[in-house]
Amino acid sequence: MQNVGKPVIKLINVTKRFGDNSVLKGISLDVHAGEVVCIIGGSGSGKSTLLRCVDFLESYDSGEVLVEGRLIGYGSDPAGNLTRLPDWVIQKDLANVVMVFQQFNLWPHKTVLENVMAPLVLVTRMNKTEAKTKALAVLDKVGMAHKADAYPNTLSGGQQQRVAIARALAREPKIMLFDEPTSALDPELVGEVLKVMRTLADDGMTMVVVTHEMGFAAQVADKVVFLANGMIEEQGAPATLFTAPQSPLLKSFLATWAERNVGFFG
Amino acid sequence: MFDLSVVLDYRSELLNGLWMTAWISALAILLGFVIGVLACIARVSGYPVLRAVAAFYISTLRGTPLLVQLSMIFFMLPLIGISLPPLLAAIIALALNSGASQAEILRGGFETLPCGQTEAGWDIGLDRWQILRHVQLPQVVRATIPALVNETIDIIKNSSLVSTIAVTELMRIAHTYSSTTYRPLEFFTAAGLLYLTLTLSAGYIGKYLEKRLSTR
Numbered sequence: 058m059q060n061v062g063k064p065v066i067k068l069i070n071v072t073k074r075f076g077d078n079s080v081l082k083g084i085s086l087d088v089h090a091g092e093v094v095c096i097i098g099g100s101g102s103g104k105s106t107l108l109r110c111v112d113f114l115e116s117y118d119s120g121e122v123l124v125e126g127r128l129i130g131y132g133s134d135p136a137g138n139l140t141r142l143p144d145w146v147i148q149k150d151l152a153n154v155v156m157v158f159q160q161f162n163l164w165p166h167k168t169v170l171e172n173v174m175a176p177l178v179l180v181t182r183m184n185k186t187e188a189k190t191k192a193l194a195v196l197d198k199v200g201m202a203h204k205a206d207a208y209p210n211t212l213s214g215g216q217q218q219r220v221a222i223a224r225a226l227a228r229e230p231k232i233m234l235f236d237e238p239t240s241a242l243d244p245e246l247v248g249e250v251l252k253v254m255r256t257l258a259d260d261g262m263t264m265v266v267v268t269h270e271m272g273f274a275a276q277v278a279d280k281v282v283f284l285a286n287g288m289i290e291e292q293g294a295p296a297t298l299f300t301a302p303q304s305p306l307l308k309s310f311l312a313t314w315a316e317r318n319v320g321f322f323g
Numbered sequence: 324m325f326d327l328s329v330v331l332d333y334r335s336e337l338l339n340g341l342w343m344t345a346w347i348s349a350l351a352i353l354l355g356f357v358i359g360v361l362a363c364i365a366r367v368s369g370y371p372v373l374r375a376v377a378a379f380y381i382s383t384l385r386g387t388p389l390l391v392q393l394s395m396i397f398f399m400l401p402l403i404g405i406s407l408p409p410l411l412a413a414i415i416a417l418a419l420n421s422g423a424s425q426a427e428i429l430r431g432g433f434e435t436l437p438c439g440q441t442e443a444g445w446d447i448g449l450d451r452w453q454i455l456r457h458v459q460l461p462q463v464v465r466a467t468i469p470a471l472v473n474e475t476i477d478i479i480k481n482s483s484l485v486s487t488i489a490v491t492e493l494m495r496i497a498h499t500y501s502s503t504t505y506r507p508l509e510f511f512t513a514a515g516l517l518y519l520t521l522t523l524s525a526g527y528i529g530k531y532l533e534k535r536l537s538t539r
Contacts, residue, residue: 114442148448155446162443166461166536175457180448221443228447 063126065090065232065263066111071120073106080106082287083120090231093264095274095295098284099310104267107284108234111265112156113147124154124232155225159237161217163209163224169196170205173224180228195223199253215246219253233257235266271314275299283307326506330513333500340496341517347410347492348479348521351417355478356471358418359425360460366430377426384423389481392416397488413485421478428470432463465536472529476522483518493517 064087073081080103088094096104109115111122113130122129127150134140142150163172170192177188196202199219209217218238225233235254239247251273258264258277268274274281275295282292285306291298302308330337365377384392396419397412407415436459444454464471486495497514501507 112446114446144445145450148445148450152448156442158439158443160437160439162437162439164440164443164458164462166465175449176447179453179457224443224447 062090064088064123065125066265067121067123068107068111069121069123071107071110071117071122073103073110073115073117080287081110081117084284084287084289085120086282086289086292088232088263088265090263091261092279093258093262093266093277094280094282095278096265096267096282096284097269097271097274097310098290102284103287104284105236108156108236108265108267112151112154112234114156116141124151152228153231154234155228155230155232156234156236157218157222157225157238159240161209161214161221161241163217163221165209167208168205169201169207169209169212169220172209172220173227176224176228192223192227195226196220198226198256199223200249213246214242215249218242218250222250222253222257230262232263232265235264235268237267237269239268239270271299283310285310325508327509327512329504329506329509330500333496333504333510336496336500337493337513337517340491340493340514341521343490343492344479344482344494344518345521347414347417347485347490348475348482350414351421351478351482352475354414354418355421355425355474358422359429360455362422362426363429363433364455366426367433381423381426384420385427389416389420390484390487392420393484393488409485409488409490412488413482413490417478417482417485420481421474424474424477425471428467428474429463431470432467433459435466436462468529468533468536472526472533475525475529479521479525480518 066086066088068084068086071081071084072079084103084107086094096107098104106115110117111124111129113122116130129150130142130147131139132142132146163169164175167175170189173192173196174185174188177183177191178185181188183191193202193205196205199222201216201219201223204212204216204220209220212220222238238254239250242250247270251270254264254266254273255277266273266278278295280292281295281298283290283298283302283304283306285304291302291304291307298307299311302311362377362380365373366381368374368377393413393416396407396416397409400407400412440458440462441454444458449457482492483494486492486498489495493514497510501510504510
């Protein structure tokens, strides 16, 4: 899937600071339709903030975030000044984008089915019967239809994350953002979530994934972006980036990772 | 000689009073909940004026006696041309009073809710009111049921003060008949027992709800 047409996500020199702390120092990045982009980097490198700026869960300070050609979060007022758009406009501009969170963020007072039906009934304004059919279909896709009537707290982390993915899928997104989707999971549960994500990638979903799963990045990503200190330090196809890293920071990041996994690779 | 059986001749009057107390309290709690939610949202909103108004409302209503608030609404408002019937004045005073307490109770509940809950709602396209109605309030109410039940019990007891503005609820009835029969001990004991049944029932309903909802 090589760079055909316009990028569906385009970041131009995006910056963000929290108080004195400059978290993003000018990020420019293109993501094309159908591409899987993995963002890797140490903690505090700004990778989650970057993702949250795309979905405007975090406002950015300067630069541009363009999704499907639309500037996200800001518009010109009649005087020509840039102002923050009302929430509903931002949400409409981001209608094709959904986020999957590290902590799943399922609603504990609703059953699995109700969680997945909520966007259909409340946002798409589907009637209940139709919404239920649709919700069961997406739950089936992530292998969770059999737990439709369970409450989230009774499920394992991996199951909860699959339900969260189903809830996101119910909106029929074109772009999915994953914010460390497996970091809160016990090691033995990571696989089932990655498997679902792999299926989505195979179906041609545009995905931006912040992750520590180097194996997933190596096998599934079209492009890997290495973030350090709020800047893109290096990016490229996983094959070249993992085997022939150029920047010293990436070399040491990968070395640390390899060291941690030394038992597996000898 | 203490003889509780004398109140039995007045049981239908006393039960009417109990009924009045029950629904004045219920209305005050429900209205107070709506006021409390609004005040709580205003209190944490991004608008400084709203925040200040809410903070002022909450601290004055929580910081003055209900009897004073009741008098202000019933006796002072007529001076500026607003005259309310006793029952309406009583319900408004109790609701405003309870609203301030409930605002603080709910604020605690909102603060313990992880912000990821709201973010997930925003992300899939729910508007602010849908998030409040479908994501935040159900969880906040569940988390604060014990405190809300306490507040209900307080309101039931405090509603006895509205007898001072001639609302014929339980306390007023007890007072009236204790003076006509010269049996104050019996009538106030009976009133006390009836208040107790009401507050105990509120407590049991609360326990039941807490148990039922916590299994989820």
